[in-house]
Amino acid sequence: MSPIELNKRQDMILQIVKDNGPITGEQIADRLNLTRATLRPDLAILTMAGFLDARPRVGYFYAGKKNSVSITESMMNLKVSDFQSSPVIVSENMSVYEAILHMFSEDVGTLFVGDKHECLQGVLSRKDLLRTSIGSQDLNKIPVHIIMTRMPNIAYCTNEESLIKAANKLIEREIDSLPVVKETEYGPKIVGRLTKTSITRAFISLAETSEL
Numbered sequence: 001m002s003p004i005e006l007n008k009r010q011d012m013i014l015q016i017v018k019d020n021g022p023i024t025g026e027q028i029a030d031r032l033n034l035t036r037a038t039l040r041p042d043l044a045i046l047t048m049a050g051f052l053d054a055r056p057r058v059g060y061f062y063a064g065k066k067n068s069v070s071i072t073e074s075m076m077n078l079k080v081s082d083f084q085s086s087p088v089i090v091s092e093n094m095s096v097y098e099a100i101l102h103m104f105s106e107d108v109g110t111l112f113v114g115d116k117h118e119c120l121q122g123v124l125s126r127k128d129l130l131r132t133s134i135g136s137q138d139l140n141k142i143p144v145h146i147i148m149t150r151m152p153n154i155a156y157c158t159n160e161e162s163l164i165k166a167a168n169k170l171i172e173r174e175i176d177s178l179p180v181v182k183e184t185e186y187g188p189k190i191v192g193r194l195t196k197t198s199i200t201r202a203f204i205s206l207a208e209t210s211e212l
């Protein structure tokens with residue numbers, strides 16, 4: 001068992017919940033002048049470490065349990081939903097040229113290709129676009145569906161999945177990111193993006209919370 005040591009922000013969250021709980025994540029974020037998304041990893045760690053309890057539609061309240069969770073257990077409890085970022089979705093008819101501009105303007109390393117319901121059709125990586133650019137073809141005339149990696153060959157994950165399971169997929173498939181999907185009547189809808197950066201962020205959160 002490794003004792004848990006909280007970082008400054010987690011201490012502040014704990015104090016706010018002790019004084020004001022039950023309180024929603026949104027309200028905690030407001031008090032700290034931060035966004036809910038920024039606080040998500042801290043809230044996840046405080047909850048799984050047993051300091052806080054969360055009840056749907058009620059909010060967080062202080063549970064008071066301390067130093068009872070090992071770093072391994074903390075790690076196993078991290079979920080994709082706590083560390084994912086926003087997906088950038090393009091249509092299969094977008095030209096490779098436009099897709100390259102999009103990748104730069106949106107500052108992401110992978111674009112997801114979705115249909116009109118934003119259901120997953122394909123993935124475009126930096127090298128997919130770079131490879132196509134090496135030829136002398138007119139990039140304005142090549143739609144991305146010609147070059148994308150397509151379903152059913154795409155590795156993806158869901159919000160509820162453990163971060164470790166998703167990280168394993170990144171390593172096994174030797175890829176940089178996974179679309180996060182939600183099953184709908186039209187197929188798997190793209191709702192997020194889980195990247196190597198997401199995993200790095202989780203790694204740092206664990207280090208900040210745990211005394212090794």
Ligand code: ADP
Nearest residue numbers: 123125126127149153154155174175176177178
């Ligand atoms: P890069 O090609 O820039 O090194 P990746 O390692 O992520 O980036 O991608 C390698 C190849 O795998 C590319 O052809 C890409 O289309 C494909 N790919 C990327 N992400 C996935 C995924 N989640 N599932 C299946 N294939 C993917």
